[in-house]
Amino acid sequence: MAEFRIRELRVRDISRIWEIAQISFADEISLFGLGPGQIWRKFSLYGILYAIQRISRKTRFKFFVAEAKGKVVAGTMIQWESDFAYIAAVMVHPEFRRQGIGRALVSEAVRVAFGYGAKKAVLHVREDNLPAKNLYLSLGFQAFETRVNLLREASPLPQEKPLPPRFQIVKTAPWEERAREALCVSRSPKTLEVYGFPNPPRGIARLFSSSRKVFVLLRDGKALGLMSLYPGKVLQLRAHLAQEGGSEAAAQAFLIRGLRAVPERKAVLRADLENVNLIESAKNLGFGKLAGSWEWCSGGRDGKLESSLFPDLGRATVFPLW
Numbered sequence: 255m256a257e258f259r260i261r262e263l264r265v266r267d268i269s270r271i272w273e274i275a276q277i278s279f280a281d282e283i284s285l286f287g288l289g290p291g292q293i294w295r296k297f298s299l300y301g302i303l304y305a306i307q308r309i310s311r312k313t314r315f316k317f318f319v320a321e322a323k324g325k326v327v328a329g330t331m332i333q334w335e336s337d338f339a340y341i342a343a344v345m346v347h348p349e350f351r352r353q354g355i356g357r358a359l360v361s362e363a364v365r366v367a368f369g370y371g372a373k374k375a376v377l378h379v380r381e382d383n384l385p386a387k388n389l390y391l392s393l394g395f396q397a398f399e400t401r402v403n404l405l406r407e408a409s410p411l412p413q414e415k416p417l418p419p420r421f422q423i424v425k426t427a428p429w430e431e432r433a434r435e436a437l438c439v440s441r442s443p444k445t446l447e448v449y450g451f452p453n454p455p456r457g458i459a460r461l462f463s464s465s466r467k468v469f470v471l472l473r474d475g476k477a478l479g480l481m482s483l484y485p486g487k488v489l490q491l492r493a494h495l496a497q498e499g500g501s502e503a504a505a506q507a508f509l510i511r512g513l514r515a516v517p518e519r520k521a522v523l524r525a526d527l528e529n530v531n532l533i534e535s536a537k538n539l540g541f542g543k544l545a546g547s548w549e550w551c552s553g554g555r556d557g558k559l560e561s562s563l564f565p566d567l568g569r570a571t572v573f574p575l576w
Contacts, residue, residue: 256353258322260362263329267319270326271345278345285405285522285544287487313370318362320346320355328355332363339364339372344386356389364393376448398448400527404541406513408520412539414510421504422472423511428482436470436477440494442528467515471508473499479532481512489513489521495532506535513539 263271276283307313313334320328328346332339341363346356364375377395379386417423426432438451471479479495491512495505509532513521523541525532 256322256327256350256355258320258327258350258353258355258358260318260320260359263317263319267326267329271319271329274327274329274345274347275343277348279343285488286490316366318359318366320350320359322350322355328359330359330363332367334367334370334372339367339375341367341375341377344377351385356386357393360389360393374448399442399445401524402527402533403544404523404525404533404536405544406521406523406536406539406541408518409540411510411513411517414514415503415507417507418501418503420474421478421501421507422475423508424470424472426468426470428466428468432470432477433468433480436480437494439477440479440496442497442526445526467512469508469511471495471500471504473504479505479508481508483512483515485516487520489516489519491521491523493523493525493529493532495525495529497529497531500531502531502535502538505531506538509535509539 282288303315307315315331315333317331318329319326327350330344331342333342334340341360344356344360346359360377367375375395377390378401379390381387381400424432434451438446441449467483467485469481469483470477471481478499479493481491481493484490484492491509493509493512495508509523521541522544523536525536527533
C-alpha cells in the first residue's frame with residue numbers, strides 16, 4: 255500500500271488532475287466534448303473564487319488532492335452554501351485504487367465540510383460503479399434518489415403544440431421565489447426531506463448562475479415544474495416535474511420549449527427516475543437512456559453519520575443542485 259498525504263489543490267496540480275479525470279470520467283468527457291481549454295478555464299475560475307473567498311473569509315468550496323510518491327494520484331471537490339455540502343468528482347488514478355486513498359479522501363472531505371458548518375454530506379455515483387457504491391455505503395452514506403440521464407442527438411424538433419388549458423410556461427431566474435417554489439413542489443417527499451427547502455443563489459453565486467436559462471411550468475398560476483438549461487457544445491437540461499397535477503402533454507411542451515432555446519444541438523436531460531410523465535415525454539421526443547444512471551447518496555441517518563470514521567461530526571444536510 256502506497257504512503258500518501260492529502261492537501262489542497264495547487265496550480266501546478268491541474269494538468270495531473272486533468273489526466274486522472276480523463277481516465278475516471280472518460281464517458282462524461284466524451285459526451286460533453288470537454289477539452290483541456292475548458293478545464294483550464296474552469297480552474298482559472300477556481301483561482302479567482304479562491305482569492306475572493308480568502309478576502310471575504312467565507313468558504314464556499316475546496317479542492318483536495320492525494321499525493322503519493324511525489325505526484326498527485328487522486329482528487330475531489332467540496333461545494334457548500336450555508337449548511338449544505340456536496341462532494342463532487344471523486345477520482346483516483348487506476349494504479350492507486352484499492353489502497354485506501356479514495357476512502358481517506360472522502361473522509362477528509364466530509365470532515366472538512368462538517369468543520370465549516372455543513373450538516374449533511376451528499377454525493378452521486380453511477381449505478382454501475384459498484385466499488386464506489388460499496389465504499390460510500392461503508393462510510394454511512396445512503397441512497398435516496400436515482401436520476402437518469404437521457405440523450406437526444408441533434409435533429410429537428412416536432413412542431414410545437416399548444417399547452418393544455420390552464421398551463422403556462424414562464425422564464426425566470428434561479429434566485430427568484432418562483433423557481434424556489436417550483437423546485438419544492440416537484441421533488442419527491444424523500445428527496446425534499448434530504449435536501450430541505452432550497453435556498454436560491456445569493457451574492458457572488460448569482461454571477462455563476464446567470465449563464466443558465468430557467469423555465470417554470472405553471473398550472474392555474476401555481477408552480478408545477480422547473481427546468482434549468484446549461485448551453486454548451488451539448489445542451490444540458492435538468493428538469494423537475496411534480497408527480498400530481500401535470501400531464502404528459504404539458505411535460506412534452508415543457509421539454510420542447512427548453513430544446514428550442516438552443517435548437518439543433520445534442521441534448522442531455524437529467525431527471526428523477528420516479529418522474530414518469532417527464533421521462534415518457536422525453537422518449538417520445540427522441541431521448542434515449544444513457545449507460546449509467548446516477549444514485550444520489552446522503553451521508554447520515556437520523557441526523558448522524560453512522561460510520562465510525564466520522565464520530566461526533568453533528569447533523570447533515572445537502573448542497574442543492576439546481
